[in-house]
Amino acid sequence: MPGALLFAAQVVEALPGNAQRDTELARQMQALSLTVHIPIVCFGIAFPAMFLFVEGLHLRTGDQTYKALAKRWSKVALVLFAVGVVTGTILSFEFGLLWPSFMATFGDVFGIGFALEGISFFVEAIFIAIYVYGWDRLSPRAHFLTGVPIVVSGFTGSFNVIAVNGWMNTPDGFDLVGGRVVNPRPFDALFNQNMWHEIIHMYLAGYIVCGFIVAGVYAFAWLRGRRDHYHRTALVVCLAFASLAAPVQVVVGDWAGRDVAKSQPVKLAALEGLQRTERGAPFTIGGIYDRDKGEVRYGIHVPKLLSLLARHDPNARVIGLESVKPADRPPVNVVRIAFQTMVGIGTGLALLGALFFSTWLRKGRLPRSRWFYRAVMAAGPLSFVALIAGWITTEVGRQPWIVYKLMRTTQAVTSADGLAVGYAGLVAVYIGLGAAVVWLLRRLARRPAESEVAG
Amino acid sequence: MLPQLCLALVIVGVTAYGVLGSADFGAGFWDLTAGGAERGGRIRGMVERSMSPVWEANHVWLIFVLVIVWTAFPVAFGSIFSTLSIPLFLAALGIIFRGTAFALRGHAATMKEARGLGALFALSSVLIPFCLGAAVGGIASGRVEVGNAAGEPFGSWLNPTSVLVGVIAVLNGAYLAAVFLAGDSRRAGQPDLVRAFRARALGAGALAGLVALGGLLVLHSDARALYDGLTSGGGLIMVIVSALAGVATLGLVWAERYGPARLTSALAVAAVVVGWALAQDPYFLPGRLTLRQAAAPDAVLSVVLISMAVGTLILAPSLAYLYRLTLQGRLDQDYEPLDQRFRP
Numbered sequence: 154m155p156g157a158l159l160f161a162a163q164v165v166e167a168l169p170g171n172a173q174r175d176t177e178l179a180r181q182m183q184a185l186s187l188t189v190h191i192p193i194v195c196f197g198i199a200f201p202a203m204f205l206f207v208e209g210l211h212l213r214t215g216d217q218t219y220k221a222l223a224k225r226w227s228k229v230a231l232v233l234f235a236v237g238v239v240t241g242t243i244l245s246f247e248f249g250l251l252w253p254s255f256m257a258t259f260g261d262v263f264g265i266g267f268a269l270e271g272i273s274f275f276v277e278a279i280f281i282a283i284y285v286y287g288w289d290r291l292s293p294r295a296h297f298l299t300g301v302p303i304v305v306s307g308f309t310g311s312f313n314v315i316a317v318n319g320w321m322n323t324p325d326g327f328d329l330v331g332g333r334v335v336n337p338r339p340f341d342a343l344f345n346q347n348m349w350h351e352i353i354h355m356y357l358a359g360y361i362v363c364g365f366i367v368a369g370v371y372a373f374a375w376l377r378g379r380r381d382h383y384h385r386t387a388l389v390v391c392l393a394f395a396s397l398a399a400p401v402q403v404v405v406g407d408w409a410g411r412d413v414a415k416s417q418p419v420k421l422a423a424l425e426g427l428q429r430t431e432r433g434a435p436f437t438i439g440g441i442y443d444r445d446k447g448e449v450r451y452g453i454h455v456p457k458l459l460s461l462l463a464r465h466d467p468n469a470r471v472i473g474l475e476s477v478k479p480a481d482r483p484p485v486n487v488v489r490i491a492f493q494t495m496v497g498i499g500t501g502l503a504l505l506g507a508l509f510f511s512t513w514l515r516k517g518r519l520p521r522s523r524w525f526y527r528a529v530m531a532a533g534p535l536s537f538v539a540l541i542a543g544w545i546t547t548e549v550g551r552q553p554w555i556v557y558k559l560m561r562t563t564q565a566v567t568s569a570d571g572l573a574v575g576y577a578g579l580v581a582v583y584i585g586l587g588a589a590v591v592w593l594l595r596r597l598a599r600r601p602a603e604s605e606v607a608g
Numbered sequence: 609m610l611p612q613l614c615l616a617l618v619i620v621g622v623t624a625y626g627v628l629g630s631a632d633f634g635a636g637f638w639d640l641t642a643g644g645a646e647r648g649g650r651i652r653g654m655v656e657r658s659m660s661p662v663w664e665a666n667h668v669w670l671i672f673v674l675v676i677v678w679t680a681f682p683v684a685f686g687s688i689f690s691t692l693s694i695p696l697f698l699a700a701l702g703i704i705f706r707g708t709a710f711a712l713r714g715h716a717a718t719m720k721e722a723r724g725l726g727a728l729f730a731l732s733s734v735l736i737p738f739c740l741g742a743a744v745g746g747i748a749s750g751r752v753e754v755g756n757a758a759g760e761p762f763g764s765w766l767n768p769t770s771v772l773v774g775v776i777a778v779l780n781g782a783y784l785a786a787v788f789l790a791g792d793s794r795r796a797g798q799p800d801l802v803r804a805f806r807a808r809a810l811g812a813g814a815l816a817g818l819v820a821l822g823g824l825l826v827l828h829s830d831a832r833a834l835y836d837g838l839t840s841g842g843g844l845i846m847v848i849v850s851a852l853a854g855v856a857t858l859g860l861v862w863a864e865r866y867g868p869a870r871l872t873s874a875l876a877v878a879a880v881v882v883g884w885a886l887a888q889d890p891y892f893l894p895g896r897l898t899l900r901q902a903a904a905p906d907a908v909l910s911v912v913l914i915s916m917a918v919g920t921l922i923l924a925p926s927l928a929y930l931y932r933l934t935l936q937g938r939l940d941q942d943y944e945p946l947d948q949r950f951r952p
Contacts, residue, residue: 166756167682167683167686168683168686168687168690168754168755168756169754169755169756169758231711232711232715234664235664235707235708235710235711236707236708236711238664238667238668238707239703239704239706239707239708240704241671242667242670242671242700242703243700243703243704245671245674245675246674246689246696246697246699246700247700248678248689249674249678249685249686249688249689249690249696250689250690250693250696250697250700253685253686253687253689253690253756253757254686254756255686256678256682256685256686256689257682257683257685257686257687257756258682258686259682260678260679260682260685260686260904261679261680261682261904261905261908262908264675264678264679264680264682264904264908264912265679265908265911265912265915267675267678267679268675268676268679268912268915268916268919269915269919270675271668271671271672271675271919272915272916272919272922272923274668274671275665275668275672275919275923275926276922276923276926278664278665278667278668279665279923279926279927279929279930280926281664282661282662282664282665282930282939283661283929283930283933283939286660286661286939287933287938287939290938290939291938302926335905336905336907337904337905337907337908338907339907339908339911340911567689567690567693567756567757568690568756568757569690569691569693569757569761570757570761571693571694571761575693575697578697578701579701582701582704582705586704586708589708589712590708592712593711593712593715596715596717597715
């Protein structure tokens with residue numbers, strides 16, 4: 154049941170103490186840390202499946218090129234995993250450092266998701282070490298099998314974390330008595346209404362982001378004339394994974410939109426800048442939401458399209474922003490621009506994927522146009538932008554609530570001083586981290602592929 | 609009963625991190641103090657070879673502790689993290705530096721790069737255990753109040769008990785690392801490194817023991833309740849067990865029996881963690897919040913326990929496989945002094 158939405162009362166925090174003036178700073182810090190971590194999650198989801206697939210090709214054909222490629226990718230995956238370990242640790246620290254009141258009030262309700270994620274993460278850490286350090290030291294078959302838990306735990310780990318995010322959007326699995334959270338039911342919380350579309354949306358995003366970013370590296374090499382077996386294999390595998398996921402993502406996105414229309418109508422209204430509740434609501438492309446006038450200006454209005462998309466019925470009623478008081482609405486322009494960015498880029502990526510597949514299936518080769526490779530190079534960074542834009546849509550769209558309609562973000566935040574200092578420190582550290590990772594990946598890429606087979 | 613079982617999970621996690629995580633920090637300590645590029649190259653090479661396959665798995669124990677505490681003892685978690693935000697934030701920054709610098713040093717192309725990254729890795733390996741130890745000291749000495757940043761922002765971790773626990777955490781890591789590295793060096797067939805780490809293990813072990821004994825005086829004046837708990841009943845028994853295990857480890861290292869020394873050194877840490885828990889019984893946050901008050905409802909605790917039991921069924925064989933491969937040397941990289949790599 155969409156039970157939680159029926160609750161009228163706001164919760165009473167479990168931690169005594171004052172709310173904080175620096176909620177914006179805390180949100181910025183959390184957003185920054187998530188922006189750093191989420192692309193690495195994409196690699197955790199998709200990259201193991203990709204290198205394991207290539208290792209499978211090696212086992213079947215005995216072709217050393219496949220082995221070199223799988224080995225190279227697994228080394229990159231290990232570096233990214235190490236970075237993910239530390240950036241993920243920062244996130245779990247930040248839950249307590251920035252949102253102690255949220256954790257104290259609801260930690261028992263949703264915490265189990267992270268406990269299960271912890272187990273997945275552990276399995277991943279163990280087997281990625283065995284896999285990468287076990288090349289040429291385990292039997293080929295055993296080595297291949299040690300890769301399987303990496304793929305599985307990459308999925309289960311992100312599954313649990315995203316289930317918690319789904320819970321923040323559609324809270325369930327507890328009762329409210331006089332504003333107090335009681336009778337927690339962890340599994341009801343985990344399997345909440347938003348969980349399924351969020352996890353599948355993110356899982357596909359992992360393949361799209363990882364696939365296109367890695368493909369972009371080889372597309373660059375391709376344009377510079379490196380077109381041997383090694384580079385062609387790498388390109389085809391990456392593009393195949395990303396291109397399979399990208400068109401499906403359009404369908405999943407539609408499903409997510411309809412779920413949001415039902416469970417979080419105000420978020421949907423913010424995505425579209427829809428002020429008044431109406432039947433046959435239009436869809437507006439582009440433009441800026443004007444809060445004083447309560448409308449989107451300079452956009453292209455397509456009549457009835459929003460009702461059609463949100464409810465699959467051109468005359469359906471769509472709830473507008475006016476249904477709640479201004480203090481309970483998210484910042485419309487941020488959410489709306491992020492949403493349109495995601496949809497725009499996602500559509501482009503789906504088209505690019507379709508182009509690759511039609512050429513590959515009809516002609517059995519890669520497209521010849523240089524513009525295709527330039528587009529693939531652009532697709533990597535763009536898919537990252539779409540990923541972050543998507544998360545901005547769902548996270549900023551949930552504001553001003555940390556737990557939808559139950560706990561305000563301002564109730565959740567820490568009362569400790571000095572957030573600004575911490576923020577500045579964190580920005581500096583992340584800039585250094587980003588520079589270091591780019592430096593390292595370039596160094597790895599410069600090593601000749603043959604060195605992998607010898608080692 | 610359920611709160612005690614969940615507390616036991618926390619104790620297991622803290623102990624595992626206090627042994628395995630600490631040893632990785634200690635390896636960083638020896639990396640830091642190994643001397644110039646040429647003289648320290650052999651030690652650094654050994655540190656790199658030993659840590660590479662296992663440090664991520666070792667680090668996960670910290671996450672494990674956090675997750676259990678916030679699920680099973682949420683109010684305590686919120687209180688601890690908001691009051692002790694400064695040392696915990698510093699530890700978090702240190703964790704970024706350490707993990708990244710270590711991962712990157714493995715791919716450094718010149719001695720200069722390796723030196724810069726190594727310094728960052730090694731310095732943060734000292735910063736992290738100190739900060740985490742200081743936070744533990746703040747909790748154990750009853751300085752965390754229930755509430756959103758209700759305790760002292762500085763006094764909660766800059767106090768005699770915190771500094772003591774922080775220093776012990778650093779020394780304990782150095783000691784454990786030296787014991788483990790001596791064993792690894794022997795497996796790698798590097799007798800001079802075995803001797804070097806053996807000497808370090810004996811020195812650091814003796815020092816850690818002396819500081820721990822002297823520390824009792826600090827606790828006597830600064831954290832009387834904790835002192836009383838550690839010097840009576842179950843707390844006292846655990847302190848004695850830890851001391852005996854520590855002395856036994858020194859003896860085993862002296863006799864160059866590094867395998868059993870691994871076990872006794874781990875036992876020494878485990879006994880201290882259990883002793884700490886017994887000393888502050890029945891409190892989770894001493895003087896402020898009992899274990900019962902801190903615990904989430906039973907429905908949640910039983911879900912936590914069941915999940916962990918199922919998780920153990922998956923994790924135990926996986927970990928056993930990793931450590932078996934590691935101890936058999938099947939994942940070993942070829943040993944190479946760190947500075948050698950940069951010579952033509």
